[in-house]
Amino acid sequence: xxxxxxxxxxxxxxxxxxxxxxxxxxxxxxxxxxxxxxxxxxxxxxxxxxxxxxxxxxxxxxxxxxxxxxxxxxxxxxxxxxxxxxxxxxxxxxxxxxxxxxxxxxxxxxxxxxxxxxxxxxxxxxxxxxxxxxxxxxxxxxxxxxxxxxxxxxxxxxxxxxxxxxxxxxxxxxxxxxxxxxxxxxxxxxxxxxxxxxxxxxxxxxxxxxxxxxxx
Amino acid sequence: xxxxxxxxxxxxxxxxxxxxxxxxxxxxxxxxxxxxxxxxxxxxxxxxxxxxxxxxxxxxxxxxxxxxxxxxxxxxxxxxxxxxxxxxxxxxxxxxxxxxxxxxxxxxxxxxxxxxxxxxxxxxxxxxxxxxxxxxxxxxxxxxxxxxxxxxxxxxxxxxxxxxxxxxxxxxxxxxxxxxxxxxxxxxxxxxxxxxxxxxxxxxxxxxxxxxxxxxxxxxxxxxxxxxxxxxxxxxxxxxxxxxxxxxxx
Numbered sequence: 024x025x026x027x028x029x030x031x032x033x034x035x036x037x038x039x040x041x042x043x044x045x046x047x048x049x050x051x052x053x054x055x056x057x058x059x060x061x062x063x064x065x066x067x068x069x070x071x072x073x074x075x076x077x078x079x080x081x082x083x084x085x086x087x088x089x090x091x092x093x094x095x096x097x098x099x100x101x102x103x104x105x106x107x108x109x110x111x112x113x114x115x116x117x118x119x120x121x122x123x124x125x126x127x128x129x130x131x132x133x134x135x136x137x138x139x140x141x142x143x144x145x146x147x148x149x150x151x152x153x154x155x156x157x158x159x160x161x162x163x164x165x166x167x168x169x170x171x172x173x174x175x176x177x178x179x180x181x182x183x184x185x186x187x188x189x190x191x192x193x194x195x196x197x198x199x200x201x202x203x204x205x206x207x208x209x210x211x212x213x214x215x216x217x218x219x220x221x222x223x224x225x226x227x228x229x230x231x232x233x234x235x236x237x238x239x
Numbered sequence: 240x241x242x243x244x245x246x247x248x249x250x251x252x253x254x255x256x257x258x259x260x261x262x263x264x265x266x267x268x269x270x271x272x273x274x275x276x277x278x279x280x281x282x283x284x285x286x287x288x289x290x291x292x293x294x295x296x297x298x299x300x301x302x303x304x305x306x307x308x309x310x311x312x313x314x315x316x317x318x319x320x321x322x323x324x325x326x327x328x329x330x331x332x333x334x335x336x337x338x339x340x341x342x343x344x345x346x347x348x349x350x351x352x353x354x355x356x357x358x359x360x361x362x363x364x365x366x367x368x369x370x371x372x373x374x375x376x377x378x379x380x381x382x383x384x385x386x387x388x389x390x391x392x393x394x395x396x397x398x399x400x401x402x403x404x405x406x407x408x409x410x411x412x413x414x415x416x417x418x419x420x421x422x423x424x425x426x427x428x429x430x431x432x433x434x435x436x437x438x439x440x441x442x443x444x445x446x447x448x449x450x451x452x453x454x455x456x457x458x459x460x461x462x463x464x465x466x467x468x469x470x471x472x473x474x475x476x477x478x479x480x481x482x483x484x485x486x487x488x489x
Contacts, residue, residue: 138334141298142393146348146400147324156351160338 032199032209039195040216046112046191047178047220053117054177055170058124063154065125066132076125083122089183091119096187112184120177127173131166132158171228175221182217192216248307249274249404249435250295255304257290264290265459268304272404272437277430279446279467280439282456283482288439289408291456295437296406297322309403324352327397331409333389335381335396341368342377345396353400367395371425387418394425405429407438423449443486447471455479 065076083091092115099106106114135158143153182193190198196213200206250272257265265287272278280288293299295308297319306313311322336344345364349355355363368374371391381389390410397405407426411419423445430436430449440446446453447467454464455476463476474480 136332136334138330138332139336142328142330142334143348144298144323145296145326145328146396147352148348149352152351156347157336161336 028203028205032212035195035199036192036212036216039190039192040220042109042190043178043181043192044220046109046116046181046184046189047174049113050116050120050177050181051174053113054120054124054173057117057121059128061121061125062128062132066129067150067154080122080125083119084126088115088119088180089186091115092183092187108184108187108189111187112181112189116177116180116184120173120180123173123176124170127166127169128162130169131162134165135161168228168232171224175224178221178224179217246273248272249309250437251305251307252291252295253305255291255294255301255306257287257294257299257302263459265294265301268459268461270454270461272435274435275433277434277436277438277449277451279450279453280437280456281441281443281446281453281482281486282462286456287459288454288456292328292406292408292437292439295404296326296328298328324348324400325402326404326406327394327400327402328406328408329390329393329397329410331412333381333386333393333413335389335393337381340378340380341373341384341392341395344381344392345399348396348400363399364395367399368392370398371395372421385418386414387421390414390422391425394422394429398429404435404437407436407440409439409441411440411442441486443471443483455482457482 061076061079064072065080068076092111095115095118096106096108096111099111139157139161140153143157148156181191185191185194185197188194192213196209199209203209248271250270252268252270255265255268255270256263264285268287268291270291280291282288290299294301294306294313297308297313300316300319301314304314308322309325311318311325313319313322336347339347342361342364345367346357346360349360349363350357353360365374365377368377371394373388373391373395376384376388376392379388381392384392394410410426411422414422419442423442426436426438426445427449438445438450450467452464453467453470455462455470455474455478457478463470463474463479470479471483474483
């Protein structure tokens with residue numbers, strides 16, 4: 024690959040990377056919020072919401088993310104509204120990954136011993152006070168490694184949003200290949216850029232995990 | 240002896256029964272506790288003594304019968320919640336909040352449930368920790384404390400909400416033998432200060448020296464009850480005799 028091609032490609036890909044990062048951050052926030060709410064409802068919400076939360080997690084865990092994205096993008100237009108690809112991407116990834124993150128939070132909530140709930144009840148804390156002040160802070164340590172694992176998978180899933188036409192990193196790579204060819208070099212470069220984002224995250228979690236096991 | 244007191248009992252169980260699935264753990268239990276009384280429940284595991292304690296504290300609901308604690312009818316689902324924050328309970332496994340230091344363990348309920356200001360809560364928490372001899376450990380996390388110290392923090396946490404009754408569910412059973420004394424000493428001090436206490440324990444020394452009344456439970460019923468000197472020296476029930484023989488002669 025000539026240095027001129029490398030230079031132009033990199034500038035296009037870096038623009039795509041910025042879009043990928045924005046999309047990732049927004050979808051991480053959205054999916055964490057959705058996942059937390061679904062986990063709370065499924066673990067101890069009223070009976071009706073428990074059923075809905077279960078249906079939600081099972082539905083999205085059982086369908087491909089691309090279908091979710093297409094449904095949101097085309098579904099909204101079908102009802103006569105316009106949605107831009109970024110918004111469709113954020114909503115689609117949030118809803119899809121939220122189903123997995125709900126399960127991560129649920130296993131964390133259930134790992135906290137029952138005695139923590141009992142003593143809180145005796146002390147006069149309400150169910151919600153117990154959840155936010157006693158249970159959730161203890162859940163954090165348990166769920167962090169699987170949660171970050173889910174975030175990594177979300178970051179990589181953003182590449183699928185190129186299928187509905189969003190100009191992110193993957194889309195940038197395709198555009199270059201369409202014009203100048205060299206798919207091996209260009210897609211290799213794209214892969215390296217995803218790796219540069221994901222690798223430090225997974226390393227950070229591994230270090231955190233190791234430190235925790237040393238402490239225990 | 241406080242049982243001679245004819246005033247209104249602070250705890251009143253009438254015809255209480257409880258099953259877990261097909262297993263009946265309590266049948267027709269009747270029991271009164273007077274204000275200021277120290278009642279010790281003894282019996283083999285599975286005899287139902289912990290279930291009695293959990294029903295009195297509102298953690299379990301009786302299937303049948305009436306349960307009045309601190310004037311709250313716990314058998315009435317609409318009013319049972321009123322007991323929360325008005326009794327204290329100390330568990331075998333301490334159940335301290337691992338993410339909070341000793342001070343934070345004690346202040347949490349004061350700030351969240353009692354709506355005290357952080358400064359007032361801190362002041363009261365330090366008094367409670369001082370009462371169990373741990374004022375100098377306020378900044379320590381549960382993981383940095385010995386089992387006996389953890390259990391004393393748990394007692395301070397329960398005391399800080401100024402409960403009308405303290406329940407102890409095998410509070411020393413998880414402790415190394417050399418740490419039992421510091422916890423029973425705190426319990427003895429509470430008893431001397433006039434706290435109403437219901438204690439499930441295997442510490443027969445505590446039962447003998449500190450209880451006003453000892454209740455022996457067997458297979459879900461109260462088999463025998465009386466003053467400690469009578470229960471330990473001259474038990475009337477054959478099963479009480481066998482149980483005491485087993486636990487005292489090992």
